[in-house]
Amino acid sequence: MDRIVDLVRKKRDAEELTLEEIERLINGYARGEIQDYQMAAFLMAGACNDFSEAEAASLTTAMLRCGQPLDLSGINKPKVDTHSTGGVGDKVGIIAAPIAAAAGLAVPVIAEPGFGHVGGTLDKLQSIPSFRTDLTRDEFMEIVAAHGLAFASQSNELAPADKKLYSLRDATATVDSPALIAASVMSKKMAEGLDALVLDVKVGRGSLLKSKTESRRLAQLMITIGRRMNLRIQALLTDMDQPLGYTVGNALEIMEASQTLQGQGPQDLAGLAVEVAARMIYLAKNDVSLETARSTAQGLLDDGSAFAVLQNVIRAQGGNADALTQFELLPNATGEHIITSPREGYISRINADDIGRAAVLLGSGRERMGDNIDPAVGIILQAKVGDAVAAGAGLCALYYTDEAQLTEAVQLVEDAFRLSSNQPEPRDLVVDLVQ
Ligand code: URA
Numbered sequence: 264m265d266r267i268v269d270l271v272r273k274k275r276d277a278e279e280l281t282l283e284e285i286e287r288l289i290n291g292y293a294r295g296e297i298q299d300y301q302m303a304a305f306l307m308a309g310a311c312n313d314f315s316e317a318e319a320a321s322l323t324t325a326m327l328r329c330g331q332p333l334d335l336s337g338i339n340k341p342k343v344d345t346h347s348t349g350g351v352g353d354k355v356g357i358i359a360a361p362i363a364a365a366a367g368l369a370v371p372v373i374a375e376p377g378f379g380h381v382g383g384t385l386d387k388l389q390s391i392p393s394f395r396t397d398l399t400r401d402e403f404m405e406i407v408a409a410h411g412l413a414f415a416s417q418s419n420e421l422a423p424a425d426k427k428l429y430s431l432r433d434a435t436a437t438v439d440s441p442a443l444i445a446a447s448v449m450s451k452k453m454a455e456g457l458d459a460l461v462l463d464v465k466v467g468r469g470s471l472l473k474s475k476t477e478s479r480r481l482a483q484l485m486i487t488i489g490r491r492m493n494l495r496i497q498a499l500l501t502d503m504d505q506p507l508g509y510t511v512g513n514a515l516e517i518m519e520a521s522q523t524l525q526g527q528g529p530q531d532l533a534g535l536a537v538e539v540a541a542r543m544i545y546l547a548k549n550d551v552s553l554e555t556a557r558s559t560a561q562g563l564l565d566d567g568s569a570f571a572v573l574q575n576v577i578r579a580q581g582g583n584a585d586a587l588t589q590f591e592l593l594p595n596a597t598g599e600h601i602i603t604s605p606r607e608g609y610i611s612r613i614n615a616d617d618i619g620r621a622a623v624l625l626g627s628g629r630e631r632m633g634d635n636i637d638p639a640v641g642i643i644l645q646a647k648v649g650d651a652v653a654a655g656a657g658l659c660a661l662y663y664t665d666e667a668q669l670t671e672a673v674q675l676v677e678d679a680f681r682l683s684s685n686q687p688e689p690r691d692l693v694v695d696l697v698q
Pocket of ligand 1: 348349375429438443444445447448
């Protein structure tokens, strides 16, 4: 049998590793038998030489098998989830998941923390007072069975190698390898025991992968992996050049998700959430047309059924559901800084990457894995791309509790906005469908 160093060498020399070899690496690393330095070398060799489709699938299988996937066979409903590769102001999953649950599906969400400039569903939900995500397997299954939806954090049993590998990738500049992202995402999603999955792969300035070609490749890779595992799967490529909706920051995004579920959300956010939910219904039910699924999803949003699901789930997980209507119960920042327009014009760009990084400087996200975050802080946009603004009109407000990095954050936000004298052409939020 090859030594670990021989497997690292093989990847360094751009040779393809077998499933068995990849399982040795992943299991050995998860059990602490392989050191960080050898795994880091392997990851870097793969990130530079690229992994084949078969290797990406093997990585997924190995990461899935080294944990204990959920068994939801006792819940007699199709199981479905959505996954976003992460954006700025992206609270789509918190709206789409209750819509899908209200449509009679089971949505077992293993939610993730944010990383870098990209927010995470877990951090957003944890800004709700007393909300618990450290559910036992039994609690998780009971809540899914009762309400069609539960949100848990990743445990040491579900795809445990991913947690350890992700920290190492974060520290070794190997996060943005499409194959490593695909294996990381798909191993966690497959551990949920799903029948169907809708991916929302972001493209544009605020997305994880900056080029559209790479984002499309990532979508295709995840679809190939999902199909090999008998999952019904589709990916939307959606625009992340400017933030989604108006809020960026954990409690602020819960507020906007809640407003959207009560019929008062911004059109871009509500439209995308309904589209994602419709595709969840369409793929999971397998016997409805996409048009029917769209009108079902819209109806469940409009009549308050989806909001009721979210309220019930928040209560079932110990959270104060009143915070979904009385926003003063959410964590509140102490300081506000308004940024105004230097002149009259149309907003032609709001760089989502800059806004996301500014929000991290305020404390809403992590520079490094394990950093603490402040749930109260963030940014509320007061205008979006295409809007006309007068000189001196508000462009956005920064909410902070600590002034240490405020000046730097303000600079980034000011740089994020571009004005032009002509109104830019409206752009579609859904750029493409990969299936
Ligand atoms: N999200 C994940 O879950 N994993 C990655 O590697 C990147 C984004």
